[in-house]
Amino acid sequence: MPSLPERKVGIVACSGEELAVGTVTRLAALRVLHDLRPGRTVTICLPLFLAGGEGDRAFARFHPTITVDGCALRCAARGTARYSGAPAASIVVDELVAGQGLPRPDGRRSLDEAGRQAVDLTATRLAAMVDEVLGAECAESCEREAAP
């Protein structure tokens, strides 16, 4: 039986340098990549969609992506959709934190306690989304294989 390349999810964090919630997106993406879902995820630099080659731009057309944005501008989600392909799922840290009634993170260079809580929350939600996306893909491919 031939071995198929393992499917991975691309995580695109806005990394917004101006805001603490941007730092949260970056650290949450790294937590998922290194600790929570190693081997099932890759990170993608958002600017590469513009500054990189066609291969970078084509990524989200062929691989599922999850975008992680800090604020309502949603640079990662909108940038990914505009230059590569629609993300399979997306998170906005500001909304996630507010929805949980947590204080707004502070300290873009060095996160405060609220920021560290936001990283935990965002990373956990991201990992669940990775499972959902890969699970859905698995289910779709199983259906295709089962079809007569």
Added chain:
Amino acid sequence: MTNREQRVAIVPCSGIGKPFGTVSREAAYEVCEVLRPDRTDLVALSKLVLGERDACRRVATQPAVTIDGCMLKCAATLVRLHEGTIVNEVAVLDVYRRHKDLKPEGIAELNEAGCELARVVAREIAEVVDHVPRSEDLTGADHA
């Protein structure tokens, strides 16, 4: 500070896969928060990807320093794409080649050598910022 001062846009790369990207980000914070807070503005690269109006106007009207962690030079490329004027294009790898003892490790959290490399980069940028003419120097408005 007065409105007449020419502020410099500092644009670090958003590199998330290697320690050099983290160094670029740390160096930008060191310049904008510690060394030259009164003469610099940090600009998020993701806003330039999206074409956000204020960020694009800032790099189009202010001299810019770009800090890139890899040879793809996303920060420099995007500033040029938005018709910005780059007064210094910093490649962290080039600075590292001059300071081989400062090998950065860690992405989420840099080791001490990486932090020191970021401070070296930041000090070099601060010197460049000091040499950017202020608005009155450019316009000559204070001269007879």
